[in-house]
Amino acid sequence: MSADGTWSIGELAERAGTTVKTVRFYSDLGLLPETSRSAGGHRRYGPGALDRLLLIRSLRGLDLPVAEVGRVLDREEALEDAVAGKLRELGSRMAELRWREAALRLVRDCPAEERADRLRLIGALDSPPSTAAVARFLRRVLPPRLPSRLVASITDAAVPAPPDDPTPGQVLAFARLHALAADAAGTVSVCRPVASVPDGACRPAVLYDGLTEAFALAAPDVRAGRAPYGGEALDCFVAAHAGMRGARDTPEFRRRLSRYLDDVAHPRIDRFWQLTAEAAATPEPTFGALDDWLRAALARQVADPAA
The missing domain is CATH 1.10.1660.10 (Multidrug-efflux Transporter Regulator; Chain: A; Domain 2)
Structure with a gap:
């Protein structure tokens, strides 16, 4: 100095x-x-x-x-904002690296004959993946007259958020979910659990408002692994279908509804719910699982009203 x-x-x-x-x-x-x-x-x-x-x-x-x-x-005081921004950036980069690691493990550990297919699937997937394509698919197959508030609510609840630290199985489920969404354009007209109504009378907002309530009532039983049974959730489920048709909830209506729902098959939508369950980072039942439980409860009640 x-x-x-x-x-x-x-x-x-x-x-x-x-x-x-x-x-x-x-x-x-x-x-x-x-x-x-x-x-x-x-x-x-x-x-x-x-x-x-x-x-x-x-x-x-x-x-x-x-x-x-x-x-x-x-x-x-700018230090706090700078550090927060850097943490967000690092979080995104770490999530990307964890997805890439899980994808690499998925390819490494799969049978040799499946490797090419899995490479193709994950090659079309971002790390971590965007859910935009899946949300578009779901919005496309929902009834066209459904209010936007219900579409947004259903989409938010049904489309799984990519986990920060995925397993190889979740990477595969997301990749298959994106492939299904990309391949199913225009192939499904109505999303399960909604089925088109034979007589043409259909008020989808009434149905979906009722189904939302019925699913919320059934969720604790599905999470707990309880067998399907008649109760408030089933009553709400049937009332939603009756309300959509402008019909009354009677024993005869329940028999007809059970037969009709048994005849309705949407393989792509069933596959959608299966993959969302595999991809999700939470144990919450999907709408598809809740719908299956309530349909089974209805079939059981129709087969044995005393039960």
């Missing part, structure tokens, strides 16, 4: 454990202002420059961009 208490660029670099080139770089960017110039025109730095240089290096060590470093140096 000179008599005036300043350091040369080399002295500052030595005390900070870095190079003259680095000090000059930050100085040229305006992040490390010089205190003065020597008679020969060389930069001189005051004692405060060392702390500032060490702070710059710490912030850069956190991988903050130079522009963010400048904002933090100018405004201390």
Whole structure:
């Protein structure tokens, strides 16, 4: 340090454990202002420059961009926003790496004869995958006169969110789900559990409002693995179908409804619910599983009213 208490660029670099080139770089960017110039025109730095240089290096060590470093140096409260943004970025990158790892394990551990098919499936999938295509598929097969509030509610509940740390099985389920959504354009007219009504009378909003309530009532029994039975959830389920048709809930209506639902088959939609269950990161039953449970409860009641 000179008599005036300043350091040369080399002295500052030595005390900070870095190079003259680095000090000059930050100085040229305006992040490390010089205190003065020597008679020969060389930069001189005051004692405060060392702390500032060490702070710059710490912030850069956190991988903050130079522009963010400048904002933090100018405004201390900007550090919190910069760190939060970096954490979000790292979270996204880590999720991407976990999906790639699970995809690699999926290919590594599968039988040789399945490898080409799995490579094709996961090759069409982002890491982590977007759910936009799956949501579009579901919206496309829902009844066209359904209110937007119900479409949004059903889509939010039915489309699984990609887990942050997927298993290879979940990667495969998401890949198959995306393939189904891409391949099923225009092939399904009405989404199960809605079935088209033979006589043409159909109020889908009434049906779906009722089904939403029936599914919520049945969910605890399905989660607990209880056998299907008659009760409030089944009554709500039947009332929803009766309301859609403008019919009354009678024993005869229940018999006809059970027969009709048994005859209705939507293989692609059944496959959709199966894959959403495999892809989901939560144990919550899908709408498809809840619908199956209520249909089974109805069939059991019709077969044995005393039960």
